[in-house]
Amino acid sequence: MKFNKQIFNSLIPILKNRGLTESTYSERSGSLSFYKSNKHSNYQITLELDDTTKGFVNVYGRISFTNVIDILSRFIELRPNVYEAVVVNYDLYKNKEKYNKIFDELESLPLKTDLDIKEFENEIISYIDSYILPFFEKFYNLQDVNDKILNDLPKEEYANYIPGQTNFKVLIIMKLCNSSKYIDFKEWALSAYKKGVEINATKYGKDYEILQRLISYLENEDFNNSIID
Incomplete structure (x- = not known):
């Protein structure tokens, strides 16, 4: 867990420079979350690391919109203290070959020395810059979700991008x-x-x-x- 906290502390200033000004670390699971929020939207990046051994598990970005969640919560009992995403980055995940290659490479990085850890952090930041931040920019507001998902895609594909209810x-x-x-x-x-x-x-x-x-x-x-x- 000390290893996970080390990476968390190292990534905080780097991601602050990219607009993700808030961060939380879960002592129980070892997951690292970085986010930015305003009156209308919330953008969150989560990095999951194994809580018993030094290893990468997952990294992903999700977007939520306050007005959607406020209305939904009037009719559905949402899980407490759980980030309720409105949009996920399916454009990356639907290309399974590309997605698996990226994550295989991250999982294979050795994490034994400080140099190893620094290389891992650089690769995570590169991934965030290449795939997560552009996803955030693509869906800057709720109108983008309507125009780029609901107007462009058949309803059978909505669940790929808009998870849960x-x-x-x-x-x-x-x-x-x-x-x-x-x-x-x-x-x-x-x-x-x-x-x-x-x-x-x-x-x-x-x-x-x-x-x-x-x-x-x-x-x-x-x-x-x-x-x-």
Whole structure:
């Protein structure tokens, strides 16, 4: 764990220079998180290192948007103290050959000497500069998510980019962005969830009820009057 803390302390000033001004270290898991936040959005990089041996596990970036999470939490009980992502970097992960090669190389780096550790840190920063920061820049605001994911891709691909309660998040994003696709997606979701209830009411009934309440909330006149561009 001392090894993980050493890398954490070394990366703090480097990532601060890249705009990630806050950081946290988990004593229990050894994971390192670096993030920046404003009134509307949160950008987080997490580096996971093995908590028993010196080794790389994973590094990834995620984006959350405050207004989406605030609305979702009215209808879904979100896990406490867990970062609820709205967008993940699937553009990298969908290229499995490239992704596996990058992570195989990071996993194979020796971490025995100070020089080894310095080389590992340099490779992590290079990865962040090449793949995570451009991902953050691509989705600067919620309108970018609407335009570059929801407008460009078929709904079958939404879950690749928008994880966890995808359909609820998509409806919220579309409504907040005044998307022309909102009505069609709403009608598809209502039909799909209703069919689920007909198949197994015990399993799908709660989700269908939540969907109906969410749509009612999003289409309430007071809500629509409160939306700020």
